[in-house]
Amino acid sequence: MAFEGLIIAAFFAACTVGPWLLSLFATMIYQPRKRKVLLERETAAAATGDALTTLSKPFGNREIREFRVMMASVVMSPSWVQMWIGGIMSLFGGQINVYTKVVDWARREAKQRLREQVAEAGFDEVVNMRIETTVMSKNNGGKDKTAGVEILVYGTAIKY
Amino acid sequence: MVCLGQATIMQPAAVQNMIFSNIETIPGMTITQSLGVVSGSTVRAKNVFKDIGAAFKNIAGGEIKAYTELLQESRNEALFRMLQDATARGANAVVNVRFATSSVAGGAAELLAYGTAVVVQ
Numbered sequence: 001m002a003f004e005g006l007i008i009a010a011f012f013a014a015c016t017v018g019p020w021l022l023s024l025f026a027t028m029i030y031q032p033r034k035r036k037v038l039l040e041r042e043t044a045a046a047a048t049g050d051a052l053t054t055l056s057k058p059f060g061n062r063e064i065r066e067f068r069v070m071m072a073s074v075v076m077s078p079s080w081v082q083m084w085i086g087g088i089m090s091l092f093g094g095q096i097n098v099y100t101k102v103v104d105w106a107r108r109e110a111k112q113r114l115r116e117q118v119a120e121a122g123f124d125e126v127v128n129m130r131i132e133t134t135v136m137s138k139n140n141g142g143k144d145k146t147a148g149v150e151i152l153v154y155g156t157a158i159k160y
Numbered sequence: 161m162v163c164l165g166q167a168t169i170m171q172p173a174a175v176q177n178m179i180f181s182n183i184e185t186i187p188g189m190t191i192t193q194s195l196g197v198v199s200g201s202t203v204r205a206k207n208v209f210k211d212i213g214a215a216f217k218n219i220a221g222g223e224i225k226a227y228t229e230l231l232q233e234s235r236n237e238a239l240f241r242m243l244q245d246a247t248a249r250g251a252n253a254v255v256n257v258r259f260a261t262s263s264v265a266g267g268a269a270e271l272l273a274y275g276t277a278v279v280v281q
Contacts, residue, residue, distance in 0.1 A: 022219055023220060023221070026219070026220030026221055026222070027220075030220055030221075030222065031220075031221055056183055056184060057183065057184075064187035064188060067181060067187050069180055069257060071235070071259070073228060073231060073235075074223055074228055075223065075224045075228045076223055076224075077218050077221055077222065077223075077224055078221050079218070079219060079221030080218070080219050080221075082221055102221065127182075128183045130182070130259075132260065135263060136263055136269065148218070148224055150227070150228075150261065150269075152231075152235070152261065155182055156181050156182035156183050
């Protein structure tokens with residue numbers, strides 16, 4: 001009888017505390033690791049100068065041989081723990097660091113992807129780069145708890 | 161399918177030769193005629209099965225690949241519709257293409273692509 005009770009208690013714990021523990025570990029270990037990898041990619045790309053510009057025309061008067069609209073996007077979501085902390089912090093107002101981190105991460109990731117795509121396709125520069133942000137909100141009052149932010153980065157890649 | 165050149169990856173042959181750019185001109189060509197604003201849009205809802213995976217991924221946070229792919233596909237669809245619109249008007253290029261996204265309801269997103277249809281030489 002005691003054994004069965006233990007199993008039920010363990011199952012109950014796994015269903016309630018389990019995801020939160022998982023979320024905590026992910027926030028503390030998994031996410032920073034991912035961000036570190038991203039930083040390494042960014043550092044490697046920055047060695048040859050940034051290819052992205054928001055200028056509406058390419059700088060200078062060089063002849064353009066080829067161009068192409070390119071886009072990269074990413075959907076990033078905060079973890080449960082981050083959402084929980086963010087919910088509490090939003091009562092007090094001010095900067096909500098946990099959300100800042102996620103959105104900043106998403107934006108950097110999207111930009112880095114565009115840089116890599118452009119380099120892979122052999123283009124020299126991206127002009128008129130634009131960033132679009134969309135909030136994929138969770139269903140208010142519904143069971144759907146998924147939340148996230150979508151970042152789209154696009155621009156015209158050109159080859160001299 | 162992430163990037164699009166001269167719409168080469170688009171299936172129907174009708175828009176394969178359309179040129180489009182994000183800047184105000186088509187490099188190396190001159191615009192002879194403007195045919196007005198063209199746009200294409202699509203509303204997509206997320207897949208229930210993918211959504212379960214996304215909900216689990218949401219516990220840990222980070223990128224939700226299923227949604228990234230979903231939105232990329234739909235954005236290409238919107239772009240394709242815009243190019244179709246431009247073709248129907250007799251244009252051979254679209255300049256100043258912009259993208260906009262908005263979430264309509266719970267898991268649905270509207271993706272819009274718009275630009276100015278022009279004739280270039």
